Each structure stands twice: as structure tokens, then as C-alpha cells.
Amino acid sequence: MKTFFIKVFGCQMNEYDSLKVKSILESLNLKEVKDPYQADIILVDTCTVREKPENKALSFLGQFRKLKKEKNLILGIFGCVPQRIGKKIYEEMPYVDIVIGTFNYYLLPYYLEKVKKGKRVFEIWNNYKEEENKVSFYPSPPKGPISYITIQIGCNRFCSYCIVPFVRGRERSKPISLILKEIDKTLEKYPFIKEIQLLGQNIDFYKCPETKISFENALENISNYVLKKGIKRVRFVTSHPAGFSKKLIDTLYNLKEIVMPYVHLPPQSGSNKILKLMKRGYTKEEYLEKVFYLKEKIKDVSISGDFIVGFPGETEKDFEETLSLVEKVRYDQGFVFAYNPRPYTYAATFLKDNVFKEEKINRLQVLNSLISKIGYEKNKAFVGKETPVLITKIEKQDQKYLYEGRNPQNKIVIFESEKKIDFDIYKVKIKEAYPYYLKGVLNV
Numbered sequence: 346m347k348t349f350f351i352k353v354f355g356c357q358m359n360e361y362d363s364l365k366v367k368s369i370l371e372s373l374n375l376k377e378v379k380d381p382y383q384a385d386i387i388l389v390d391t392c393t394v395r396e397k398p399e400n401k402a403l404s405f406l407g408q409f410r411k412l413k414k415e416k417n418l419i420l421g422i423f424g425c426v427p428q429r430i431g432k433k434i435y436e437e438m439p440y441v442d443i444v445i446g447t448f449n450y451y452l453l454p455y456y457l458e459k460v461k462k463g464k465r466v467f468e469i470w471n472n473y474k475e476e477e478n479k480v481s482f483y484p485s486p487p488k489g490p491i492s493y494i495t496i497q498i499g500c501n502r503f504c505s506y507c508i509v510p511f512v513r514g515r516e517r518s519k520p521i522s523l524i525l526k527e528i529d530k531t532l533e534k535y536p537f538i539k540e541i542q543l544l545g546q547n548i549d550f551y552k553c554p555e556t557k558i559s560f561e562n563a564l565e566n567i568s569n570y571v572l573k574k575g576i577k578r579v580r581f582v583t584s585h586p587a588g589f590s591k592k593l594i595d596t597l598y599n600l601k602e603i604v605m606p607y608v609h610l611p612p613q614s615g616s617n618k619i620l621k622l623m624k625r626g627y628t629k630e631e632y633l634e635k636v637f638y639l640k641e642k643i644k645d646v647s648i649s650g651d652f653i654v655g656f657p658g659e660t661e662k663d664f665e666e667t668l669s670l671v672e673k674v675r676y677d678q679g680f681v682f683a684y685n686p687r688p689y690t691y692a693a694t695f696l697k698d699n700v701f702k703e704e705k706i707n708r709l710q711v712l713n714s715l716i717s718k719i720g721y722e723k724n725k726a727f728v729g730k731e732t733p734v735l736i737t738k739i740e741k742q743d744q745k746y747l748y749e750g751r752n753p754q755n756k757i758v759i760f761e762s763e764k765k766i767d768f769d770i771y772k773v774k775i776k777e778a779y780p781y782y783l784k785g786v787l788n789v
């Protein structure tokens with residue numbers, strides 16, 4: 346049996362795409378292997394939102410140039426990087442057989458056939474076709490007990506620093522009927538799934554193209570549907586602060602039996618001046634109003650966010666406003682990035698990247714340490730309490746097992762036990778807290 350290996354460099358959207366590619370390749374009777382050197386096909390799935398993963402992806406692919414001379418190996422790249430610089434890759438890396446973008450990976454069976462006939466494939470589309478929804482006909486292979494279902498793709502918002510609308514295309518949502526079919530197909534093949542994570546670039550802007558229902562209603566329909574099928578948890582990412590409505594918060598409250606109390610709500614900055622330059626479409630006050638309403642309604646909610654430091658024009662005072670926002674929200678987790686101009690974007694074209702690198706790094710460290718201090722304090726509040734944990738990783742070590750999982754607030758919880766248990770939800774008593782995880786004992 347022929348084998349394949351997929352390497353992902355990127356975000357959760359890329360993760361989802363590669364799981365779908367795995368499903369497509371398995372439908373061709375190909376088998377996934379963990380070692381690229383054992384594979385007959387190596388595919389690299391790429392992200393171009395930041396510069397580092399982009400470079401890493403290309404050098405990873407370059408490693409196999411020599412191997413290709415020694416065996417019959419197919420090399421391919423897909424996703425946002427070839428969407429942006431596919432022609433360059435095709436011309437400068439002649440050993441790469443398949444160069445495709447973000448819109449057409451569902452055609453991989455056809456492209457592989459072409460390669461088998463001795464041709465190279467270079468197909469970068471400028472936009473999506475409705476046929477892209479065909480990926481929903483394939484089940485979504487889970488990671489442990491969690492399956493990821495994309496319900497919304499692309500973005501129309503054009504934040505001034507972001508390349509996503511240029512490489513992922515305009516915002517579009519999948520019909521609710523198709524989402525439910527995809528869930529059915531997935532549960533049929535993987536009946537052990539316990540959690541469904543709904544993915545969308547800006548998920549709160551979801552709108553069913555058939556029924557016109559909004560994200561709030563879609564979440565309600567999907568959650569009630571999967572609850573009847575034995576699914577225990579639903580989560581969703583990513584929320585956009587402009588689309589995250591009080592109605593959605595009320596919906597989360599009504600669905601708290603199944604939708605977990607965790608929201609990823611990236612503010613990017615706490616300064617209104619910078620938010621305006623970023624073209625984010627909300628002010629700090631509007632953001633905070635939603636956060637306070639969320640905390641009031643869902644008392645045990647945990648919140649995470651993304652931040653950009655050193656955006657063009659960000660002064661010390663602007664940065665202090667971000668620190669003050671973090672103090673007010675008290676994030677459980679945060680992902681901080683130093684501003685890095687990306688091609689095509691408004692900021693790269695019209696704004697001067699005028700914060701020195703050293704200053705960006707300094708702000709990144711200050712913000713990171715504030716977030717981890719708050720995260721640690723919040724984690725300490727779990728010590729002595731029992732929390733339900735969905736096991737996501739199991740490792741056998743000598744006579745015992747090491748377990749890792751997530752509690753409803755999406756905190757990583759680890760514990761050891763001599764008992765062998767499955768990918769399911771168990772009560773764990775928390776004994777120790779750390780900035781990024783909790784440690785406990787199985788409470789049975």
C-alpha cells in the first residue's frame with residue numbers, strides 16, 4: 346500500500362485542511378505514516394500570516410530534494426504560501442511536483458493522477474468555487490476524541506495588517522444541512538468522538554447561505570443535534586469582537602450544558618488609536634462591554650486573546666493601554682506577536698513600521714509576562730477543586746499512564762494513573778497549578 350505524510354505549518358484552519366486532505370488520501374487507499382522518510386507522498390500545508398512558518402515550510406520541503414533522486418517520491422505544497430508565491434516555488438523548486446493554493450486541495454486525487462503520468466501541477470486559483478464544499482463529503486478525522494468542522498471560511502474585513510482576505514478569499518459559510526451531513530459522516534466513521542469544535546475565520550459572522558440563519562441559531566441547531574448523538578462538548582473559534590454579540594452570549598448561556606465556557610476573543614490592542622489604524626471595527630470600550638457582559642452571564646468563563654505589539658505608530662502610552670486592557674479582562678491565556686508587515690496589506694503599503702525591533706521584543710516580553718502572571722493566578726483558583734477533563738493524549742510509561750486533557754475552560758490538565766482509561770471525560774482533582782497547565786489526580 347502506498348503511503349503519505351502531511352506536515353502542517355500554520356493555524357487551526359491549516360490543521361483542518363490537512364485532516365481533510367488525510368481523509369481524501371485515505372479514500373484513495375493510501376496510508377498515513379509518521380515518518381516522512383517512509384512516505385511515497387509528502388505534502389506540506391502552509392500558512393503565510395507570519396513570516397517564520399512560511400520560511401520553515403519551504404526549507405522543510407527542500408530537505409527531501411535528495412531523497413527524491415533516490416526513490417519514487419511525490420512532493421507537494423498547498424495552502425496560503427503557494428497561494429501567495431506559488432509561481433516562485435514552482436519555478437525555483439523544480440523537484441516539487443504539486444503546487445496548489447488554498448481553494449483547490451479537494452482536487453488532489455486528480456492532481457496525483459497527473460503526476461503519475463509524469464506531469465507537474467501548478468494551479469493557483471484566484472477565488473473559490475462552490476465545489477470547494479465537496480470536502481464536506483469526506484469525514485473529518487479527529488485528533489484524539491475531538492473532531493474539527495469548518496463552518497465558515499475567508500474574511501471580508503481587511504484588518505490593515507492581515508493577509509488572510511488575500512489568500513483565503515472572501516467570507517463564505519457552509520449550508521447548515523451540509524454541516525450536519527459532515528458531522529454524520531464523521532461520527533459514522535469515528536463513533537468515539539466526544540467533542541466537536543466548529544471553526545471559522547470569524548465564526549460569529551456565519552450566515553447559512555440556504556436558510557440565512559445566523560451563527561447564534563446555527564450554534565443552537567448544531568449543538569442540539571450533536572447532543573442527541575452522544576457528543577458531550579462543543580467549542581468554537583475564532584470570534585471577532587465586532588461580531589461577538591450579546592445575543593450570542595445569551596445563546597452560550599442557554600447552551601451551557603454542551604457549549605464549553607471558553608471564548609477566544611482577540612482584541613489585538615487596547616488603544617483606540619491603534620485599533621483604528623488596524624481597522625478592527627470596534628473600540629476598547631465596546632470590547633470591554635461585551636467581555637463584562639460575558640463574565641456576568643457565564644461566571645466560570647475563560648477568555649483568551651491575540652495581541653500585536655509594535656504596530657506602526659504604537660507609542661509607550663498605547664502599549665500601556667493594552668496592558669491596562671489585559672488587567673481588566675484578566676485573560677486566561679494570550680498569544681502575543683510582534684508586528685511584522687505582510688505583503689498586500691494596507692499597513693505594509695501605507696504605514697511606517699516605526700517601532701524598533703528591540704522595543705517590539707521588549708513589549709512582547711512585558712505583555713507575555715503579565716498574561717502568564719494573570720493566567721497563573723487564575724489557574725491557582727482551581728487547586729483543591731474537581732474539574733471534568735476530556736482526555737486528549739495517553740502515554741504509557743513503565744507501570745503507569747500519563748494523561749493529558751482539557752477541562753471546560755480549555756485548561757490543559759495532566760495527571761498520572763495506573764488505571765487504563767479511554768478518551769472520555771473524567772473528574773480530576775487539581776493538586777498543583779502552573780502558568781500554562783494544571784496537575785491533578787484522577788478522582789474516581
Ligand code: SF4
Nearest residue numbers: 500502503504507509
Ligand atoms: S478579521 Fe482581520 S485579522 Fe481576522 S482574518 Fe479577517 S482580516 Fe485577518
